[in-house]
Amino acid sequence: MKAARGSVVSKKGTPWGTIVAVVAVVALAASVIIYYMVQSAPKREQEDREAAAASFAPTTSDPDPSKRIPGVVTATYTGSVHVLPTERVAYDKTPPFGGPHDGYWAACTGVVYPNAVRTENMVHALEHGAVWIAYNPQQVTGDALNLLSVRVKGKPFTMMSPYPGLDKPISLQSWGHQLKLDDANDARIDEFIAALRTNPNGVYPEVGASCDALGPGQFDPDNPPAFDPSKPGPDAKPMDYKGTAGAQQEQGGMNQPSGAPSTGAPAPSATPTK
Template sequence: MSKSARNRVQRQNALTERTVPWGGIVFFTVIGVVAVVAITFAFLQTRTSSASADIQGLVQKDGLSRDHVATPVKYDSTPPMGGAHDAAWQNCDGRVYDQALRNENAVHSLEHGAVWITYKPDLAADQISKLKEKVEGNDYTMMSPYPDLDAPIALSAWGKQVKVQDASDKRVDAFLKAYVKGPQTPEPGAACNGAKDTP
């Protein structure tokens, strides 16, 4: 091959040689991952919002204090659904208590993502049994009698509460599904055992 032909081949190779645009590939991959995360988050928020929107009579409170205190707290709801609380949480790993709990310990459990089912002490035995079935063996749930309750049954999570007349009310399951370790949880993943084990 002549020298001029070799030069022509080398120039053609230099023009047709392509490098992989790694910068662009990385950039668009990162953008794609961020988009998938954002869409997933939006979907989960919508799903939870629609689940809570279906719970008639749901009471919600925002801006609740998360301070640890060593003194009794006067709560503005009965039972409380959040606010200042004791440093020790009430064990809530599917616990069924047969005596009233101290509010300040139970509220700490709500902060960890628990749902606290309370009921009037004179609630019928079959109703109590139905509630027990929903709690026993289910982490981040607990139940106890509550003497000053103004409804037969109340379900409380951090900043959320619904009161019902009957353990078979479909709102009981809806509330548990929406709020056991739900998006309202201020300390997701925090322990629900290893603290206060007695009322």
């Protein structure tokens, strides 16, 4: 009898089912935590980069902090000069960062475009205070591409697209400002964005303008007009162009009455500055 009772007690003393269940729950929780840490790492690292670049945010006493960023080049451009969706502009810079542009702006609400987008639409978004990250798709891939993307996805007044034939791996544009770089880890990327994205101190023409998608028939971010890699022809509009009759304006108006002749008269040209 004693032996039998001892045997029963020993069998009840080790709850293997409970142990296995607890181990499984702990393992699952650990895997969830590890997965979260891995997946959230790029976002957390980007938050650190943005914190480090916070000293480049514009203020009344430092209206254009990009002047403190080595390598930034600037030029002065006249805003609100529009062309038709069928017209091209003979831009003076590659990629351009100002000048005549399409009446419809590219959506710049943190959009990462997988394919190259028509330049004239992208330039219009710069006029609204956006920053455009362009990259050479033959030179920027894998981790470097992801590192650029995390700076853009979901960030208002920011957009990114490949730019075939770019002379540097990376080029950042805001209206009247450009910075070309070799490395996606370069801290100047975050400094440029902090200094110039929606900077309210007169560094871009249309403060308060929208970056929202206009939609099909105007500018559809899911089916944007394609980039044209060919050299602009003799009918391309020059940098001192005054705008095309019938080209769309910001609020649904027109540059000139429909059917009016295009003036083509010179406007102030871009003047490079240092």
